[in-house]
Amino acid sequence: MSKSVYIGELEDIPRRGARKVEALGCDIAIFRTGEDELFALEDRCPHKQGPLSDGIVQGRGVACPLHNWIIDLGSGLARGPDEGCVKRFAVELRGSAVYLGPLIGNEAAPEASLAVEAE
Amino acid sequence: MSTQKQKLVVVGAGMASGRMLEHLFEVAPEAYDVTLFGAEPRGNYNRIMLSPVLSGEKTFEEIVTHDEDWYRTHGVTCRFGESVTGIDRKAKQVHTAAGETAYDKLVLATGSAPFIIPIAGKELDGVLVFRDLDDVDAMSKAAEKPGARAVVIGGGLLGLEAAAGLQARGMEVTVLHLMDHLLDRQLDASAGHLLQRELERRGIKVHCKAQSKAILGEGHVEAVLLEDGTVYPADIVVMAAGIRPEARLAVDAGLHVERGVVVDDAMMTSDPDILALGECAEHNEVCYGLVAPLYDMARVAAKTLTGEEAAFKPVETSTKLKVTGVDVFSAGDFSTGDGTEDIVYRDAARGIYKRLVLKDDKVAGAVLYGDTADGAWYFQLLKEREVVRDIRDRMIFGQALAGADTDPFSAVAALPDTAEICGCNGVCKGAITTAITEHGLTDIDGVKQYTKASASCGSCSGLVEQLLAMSLGDDYSGAPAVKPMCGCTHHGHDEVRKLILAHGLKTIPEVMQALEWETPDGCSSCRPALNYYLLCAWPGEYVDDAQSRFVNERHHANIQKDGTFSVVPRMWGGLTNPNELRAIADVADKYQIPTVKVTGGQRIDLLGARKEHLPDIWSDLNSAGLVSGHAYGKALRTVKTCVGSEWCRFGTQDSTGMGVTLEKLTWGSWMPHKFKMAVSGCPRNCAEATIKDFGIVAVDSGWELHVGGNGGIKVRVTDFLCKVESEEEVIEYCTAFIQLYREEARYLERTAPWIERVGLDHVKEKIADDAEGRAALSERFFLSQKYAQRDPWAEQAGDPGTRRSYSPLRQKVIA
Numbered sequence: 001m002s003k004s005v006y007i008g009e010l011e012d013i014p015r016r017g018a019r020k021v022e023a024l025g026c027d028i029a030i031f032r033t034g035e036d037e038l039f040a041l042e043d044r045c046p047h048k049q050g051p052l053s054d055g056i057v058q059g060r061g062v063a064c065p066l067h068n069w070i071i072d073l074g075s076g077l078a079r080g081p082d083e084g085c086v087k088r089f090a091v092e093l094r095g096s097a098v099y100l101g102p103l104i105g106n107e108a109a110p111e112a113s114l115a116v117e118a119e
Numbered sequence: 120m121s122t123q124k125q126k127l128v129v130v131g132a133g134m135a136s137g138r139m140l141e142h143l144f145e146v147a148p149e150a151y152d153v154t155l156f157g158a159e160p161r162g163n164y165n166r167i168m169l170s171p172v173l174s175g176e177k178t179f180e181e182i183v184t185h186d187e188d189w190y191r192t193h194g195v196t197c198r199f200g201e202s203v204t205g206i207d208r209k210a211k212q213v214h215t216a217a218g219e220t221a222y223d224k225l226v227l228a229t230g231s232a233p234f235i236i237p238i239a240g241k242e243l244d245g246v247l248v249f250r251d252l253d254d255v256d257a258m259s260k261a262a263e264k265p266g267a268r269a270v271v272i273g274g275g276l277l278g279l280e281a282a283a284g285l286q287a288r289g290m291e292v293t294v295l296h297l298m299d300h301l302l303d304r305q306l307d308a309s310a311g312h313l314l315q316r317e318l319e320r321r322g323i324k325v326h327c328k329a330q331s332k333a334i335l336g337e338g339h340v341e342a343v344l345l346e347d348g349t350v351y352p353a354d355i356v357v358m359a360a361g362i363r364p365e366a367r368l369a370v371d372a373g374l375h376v377e378r379g380v381v382v383d384d385a386m387m388t389s390d391p392d393i394l395a396l397g398e399c400a401e402h403n404e405v406c407y408g409l410v411a412p413l414y415d416m417a418r419v420a421a422k423t424l425t426g427e428e429a430a431f432k433p434v435e436t437s438t439k440l441k442v443t444g445v446d447v448f449s450a451g452d453f454s455t456g457d458g459t460e461d462i463v464y465r466d467a468a469r470g471i472y473k474r475l476v477l478k479d480d481k482v483a484g485a486v487l488y489g490d491t492a493d494g495a496w497y498f499q500l501l502k503e504r505e506v507v508r509d510i511r512d513r514m515i516f517g518q519a520l521a522g523a524d525t526d527p528f529s530a531v532a533a534l535p536d537t538a539e540i541c542g543c544n545g546v547c548k549g550a551i552t553t554a555i556t557e558h559g560l561t562d563i564d565g566v567k568q569y570t571k572a573s574a575s576c577g578s579c580s581g582l583v584e585q586l587l588a589m590s591l592g593d594d595y596s597g598a599p600a601v602k603p604m605c606g607c608t609h610h611g612h613d614e615v616r617k618l619i620l621a622h623g624l625k626t627i628p629e630v631m632q633a634l635e636w637e638t639p640d641g642c643s644s645c646r647p648a649l650n651y652y653l654l655c656a657w658p659g660e661y662v663d664d665a666q667s668r669f670v671n672e673r674h675h676a677n678i679q680k681d682g683t684f685s686v687v688p689r690m691w692g693g694l695t696n697p698n699e700l701r702a703i704a705d706v707a708d709k710y711q712i713p714t715v716k717v718t719g720g721q722r723i724d725l726l727g728a729r730k731e732h733l734p735d736i737w738s739d740l741n742s743a744g745l746v747s748g749h750a751y752g753k754a755l756r757t758v759k760t761c762v763g764s765e766w767c768r769f770g771t772q773d774s775t776g777m778g779v780t781l782e783k784l785t786w787g788s789w790m791p792h793k794f795k796m797a798v799s800g801c802p803r804n805c806a807e808a809t810i811k812d813f814g815i816v817a818v819d820s821g822w823e824l825h826v827g828g829n830g831g832i833k834v835r836v837t838d839f840l841c842k843v844e845s846e847e848e849v850i851e852y853c854t855a856f857i858q859l860y861r862e863e864a865r866y867l868e869r870t871a872p873w874i875e876r877v878g879l880d881h882v883k884e885k886i887a888d889d890a891e892g893r894a895a896l897s898e899r900f901f902l903s904q905k906y907a908q909r910d911p912w913a914e915q916a917g918d919p920g921t922r923r924s925y926s927p928l929r930q931k932v933i934a
Contacts, residue, residue: 059639
């Protein structure tokens with residue numbers, strides 16, 4: 001089942017920018033695009049673990065600050081010739097409030113850690 | 120057979136005669152001794168490209184078509200700046216102030232003169248025309264005055280190009296046009312109004328149905344008065360109300376002259392030894408002003424001179440307006456009348472208007488505004504008088520959709536070989552593709568050289584590129600002449616910078632909009648570059664976009680491989696003291712900095728700081744008087760020094776003091792790339808000044824200045840710039856050099872590759888030889904420093920909101 005936690009306001013995240021969130025037992029980067037869409041990915045580049053939240057947001061992608069890998073915000077996949085994938089999380093905007101949801105995809109969702117953290 | 124060469128005298132050194140001489144030398148290089156008279160004090164240049172010179176998008180050098188070398192190689196005797204005052208047809212001589220020159224054949228190519236409307240005040244100072252380089256210079260000079268105002272009389276092609284150019288130069292511009300709508304000879308009313316709206320959006324005022332009554336002013340222009348009583352204040356008035364063939368010489372010589380010098384199909388005047396061509400000539404009661412028919416005349420005249428038979432046949436012409444960002448195309452007849460039908464497409468939101476006029480199932484005219492991609496195709500249908508019955512329901516959407524083909528080259532692939540690609544030079548598709556295969560051409564320069572396509576106004580270069588791509592397939596590597604900044608645009612760095620200035624673009628979204636960026640918000644290559652270009656272009660005005668900065672410049676620290684940061688406070692000229700060192704030691708303890716290291720730039724690096732600690736670290740360092748060292752920035756890094764005459768027994772000058780002074784003046788300035796300086800107190804050069812971007816080596820009698828050194832991947836020793844005597848001079852030369860680099864280098868280009876690209880002579884010319892230019896550069900640098908010298912650490916740490924942004928968000932527990 002999907003549980004979401006409130007992590008902050010939209011204005012806490014700069015447009016065409018990102019903010020790191022410590023939640024669900026790992027560092028998650030919340031991205032806000034130029035069109036005010038929100039995306040949440042694990043804050044670790046699949047290449048050398050660079051903090052994606054410090055990258056440059058371009059369209060629906062982010063350039064890792066360490067070696068300029070471009071990660072697609074929608075799919076979590078590295079673009080171009082690079083290969084790699086980042087964990088994706090659900091994120092949603094309710095009014096101006098930003099809620100982080102569980103892991104998306106085939107990997108087991110960290111429901112347990114969510115429960116622990118939410119205590 | 121006589122070995123004596125015939126004497127050919129050409130009056131007028133413009134585009135028509137220039138092209139004629141090219142043809143003549145190709146076919147019969149030895150036939151004539153050529154003497155070329157020109158009223159302007161210079162040789163032939165591409166006059167139609169004066170508009171981009173006026174707007175600042177091109178330099179005059181870029182539009183010169185025949186330079187001294189060319190005239191020398193072809194043995195042309197140049198008499199530029201010398202006006203021909205008369206022709207003695209009996210004696211076969213032309214007269215100038217210097218005397219007589221004999222001819223066997225004479226060619227008149229005197230062009231045209233701007234039409235000055237006969238109203239009061241037309242002789243005042245400040246009433247200008249737009250005809251030659253001197254006019255452009257006069258207009259540019261007038262634009263230098265802040266807030267200067269220009270009134271352009273005439274809303275035709277020339278007037279609008281002048282207006283756009285003057286506006287790009289910063290003038291407040293009003294266009295007065297006699298008719299109902301702009302470009303009334305090229306556009307219909309709808310397109311004319313779209314154009315007017317676009318120009319007004321850019322800040323050019325347009326007044327149609329404007330009947331000028333008088334130009335007011337005492338000695339110098341002050342205003343223009345209209346018949347309806349409106350007064351427009353003006354510092355200059357540009358007359359662009361049309362041109363008149365310049366035929367006075369021919370009239371005086373008794374040749375047959377109507378509106379222009381009357382010529383037959385072979386370009387011969389009523390005197391068989393005198394030819395005329397270009398704008399001064401009249402053929403079948405028509406005088407021509409567009410370049411394409413003039414070039415045809417040039418070809419015919421060259422043949423006539425070599426005894427070959429040739430005849431000039433007027434062809435349909437199409438026009439484009441050369442104002443960046445405004446796409447206008449028109450061809451044929453678009454007046455509605457008996458038996459004509461219109462097909463119209465409008466998309467007001469995107470500012471697109473297309474209109475085709477059909478007559479008897481054929482295209483009679485086409486007007487395109489906003490999207491002119493299919494202009495060549497419609498023009499082709501028009502010239503070929505093709506029956507378009509079968510495609511008329513789709514043709515307005517363009518060739519690709521009319522043929523339902525999505526191949527990117529479909530439009531150009533579908534053109535027949537006879538389709539004209541370059542209107543200026545009358546080059547058709549077949550000629551280009553043949554030249555590509557026959558001569559193995561691989562780039563647009565080659566095509567220009569062999570066919571002249573895209574060598575005049577350049578508006579067909581996109582089509583030529585497509586033909587190259589189509590002919591060469593995978594072997595085509597694109598246009599090497601201009602490398603795009605990145606995949607988001609086809610513009611190169613230099614082009615973008617020029618256009619930012621020319622159009623007064625002041626934000627990143629504005630640049631992307633005006634220059635038609637192909638991605639919604641750019642990428643990690645172009646955004647930092649644009650941010651820098653705008654910052655450099657509009658000091659104090661442009662608001663820095665943090666999200667377009669690389670992480671280091673956004674967080675004012677250097678990211679390390681594990682995502683932590685390094686912190687380097689500034690140590691002026693490499694000097695420090697116990698207080699500063701104590702503060703650094705305290706910070707290292709308090710925030711558990713794992714590594715403390717001395718840098719190559721004579722300061723101390725605190726490595727392994729956590730991002731969320733940065734604001735606290737900065738506050739602590741600030742309280743001891745330490746500020747950001749910009750060790751993370753494309754900016755002034757350090758000024759390395761030796762101890763100099765204060766301590767060293769060999770020192771000749773106070774190098775440390777000089778280093779501190781320079782660092783205090785230059786810190787905080789953003790640059791295309793990092794910038795390092797050093798000052799050595801004697802030629803032993805302990806500060807290693809000769810591998811710095813700007814290096815100073817003290818000698819007994821002054822300071823030697825060195826530029827363009829680099830200790831990076833590719834070591835480069837500096838070039839010697841010059842030697843100066845005083846500290847004031849060092850400061851002026853140094854700041855001028857920095858500013859030149861800031862304004863001219865491409866983003867992420869260090870001084871070393873920049874100097875290799877533009878040449879040391881260029882830098883010397885600007886910095887060492889030109890005292891006035893140097894002072895102006897230095898002044899611009901100090902102006903930008905006024906806004907740049909703020910400690911970013913204090914700014915970031917001082918703002919609670921910004922401070923918080925360095926820490927992660929945390930999930931809040933909600934019941």
